[in-house]
Amino acid sequence: MTQEPAYFPFVRDMLMQRSGLVVTPEKVYLLETRLLPVAHRHGFNCVDSMISELKSCHNESLAVDVTEAMNTHESLFFRDDIPFKLFKDILLPELLERRRAKKTIRIWCAACSSGQEPYSLAMILNEEAHRLRGWKTEIVATDISNAVLTRAAQGTFTQFEVQRGLPVKKLIQHFTQEEESWQIKKNIRDMIQFRQFNLLDARYLFGKFDIIFCRNVLIYFDLATKSKVMTKISRCLEKDGVLFLGSSESTIGITQDFWPVKAGRGVYKHTDGCPSLAEKIE
Numbered sequence: 001m002t003q004e005p006a007y008f009p010f011v012r013d014m015l016m017q018r019s020g021l022v023v024t025p026e027k028v029y030l031l032e033t034r035l036l037p038v039a040h041r042h043g044f045n046c047v048d049s050m051i052s053e054l055k056s057c058h059n060e061s062l063a064v065d066v067t068e069a070m071n072t073h074e075s076l077f078f079r080d081d082i083p084f085k086l087f088k089d090i091l092l093p094e095l096l097e098r099r100r101a102k103k104t105i106r107i108w109c110a111a112c113s114s115g116q117e118p119y120s121l122a123m124i125l126n127e128e129a130h131r132l133r134g135w136k137t138e139i140v141a142t143d144i145s146n147a148v149l150t151r152a153a154q155g156t157f158t159q160f161e162v163q164r165g166l167p168v169k170k171l172i173q174h175f176t177q178e179e180e181s182w183q184i185k186k187n188i189r190d191m192i193q194f195r196q197f198n199l200l201d202a203r204y205l206f207g208k209f210d211i212i213f214c215r216n217v218l219i220y221f222d223l224a225t226k227s228k229v230m231t232k233i234s235r236c237l238e239k240d241g242v243l244f245l246g247s248s249e250s251t252i253g254i255t256q257d258f259w260p261v262k263a264g265r266g267v268y269k270h271t272d273g274c275p276s277l278a279e280k281i282e
């Protein structure tokens with residue numbers, strides 16, 4: 001195991017407080033690798049001197065950069081496949097039935113990174129547009145990181161990124177090629193509202209959603225943080241709504257507000273007995 005640098009306790013506490021990220025001693029090796037480029041960018045010759053600066057005076061932009069560098073932003077189009085199939089084949093038809101009076105569908109991607117997840121959902125909604133005439137569909141996509149949100153809102157992806165999970169047919173239909181990169185078309189881009197939001201915030205201000213994707217972010221939190229986040233998410237989800245977590249995440253031992261839906265790993269409904277949108281998945 002790499003030896004803990006003297007600055008480790010300060011950085012560990014700062015990351016926990018700002019984003020909920022738990023850095024265990026086994027992950028110490030990541031500190032140097034990820035923070036050295038930040039130190040150089042800010043004019044320091046080593047991580048130690050950058051952290052000394054953070055300790056001695058409040059430097060918000062440096063603290064934000066350190067936090068962002070330690071977060072993992074890995075994402076891909078149609079990640080894990082099943083959530084998107086369930087959304088298209090079961091949840092969307094069910095919503096069209098249940099919300100026919102309101103004619104509104106609201107989806108939240110809470111920790112959307114560079115946008116592959118909300119764009120995957122937007123492509124599905126676009127392809128189902130014939131069934132959604134006269135409906136209002138909203139996708140709110142949030143992340144703690146302004147840097148990834150800026151990228152997400154631009155909707156420009158590398159060849160490598162579009163090769164991961166995105167069927168060629170969808171690439172041709174929804175993107176235009178610009179030299180080395182691929183640009184998502186404006187009609188898809190305009191279906192999503194990108195907003196900066198920290199899941200640790202006390203108040204969740206975006207109203208109620210029919211579907212929430214909160215995938216591959218809880219894994220970085222400790223139990224107490226996961227539990228607080230899940231309680232707040234529970235209040236934002238309609239009583240018959242569905243929550244998607246990452247395939248390696250679970251609510252077991254964290255909250256009793258949600259119940260796993262059998263067929264799809266990572267699919268959850270409220271535990272209060274209300275007939276859920278997910279009934280047909282079970």
Ligand SMILES: C[S@@+](CC[C@H](N)C(=O)[O-])C[C@H]1O[C@@H](n2cnc3c(N)ncnc32)[C@H](O)[C@@H]1O
Pocket residue numbers: 018019020021071072073074075076079110111112113114117142143144145148197198199200214215216217246
């Ligand atoms: C691994 S990515 C997951 C992206 C996407 N949901 C997926 O599954 O492909 C995790 C994202 O969570 C964001 N994140 C980390 N801590 C957060 C917090 N406290 N509030 C909101 N977003 C956070 C990171 O910035 C990062 O973009």
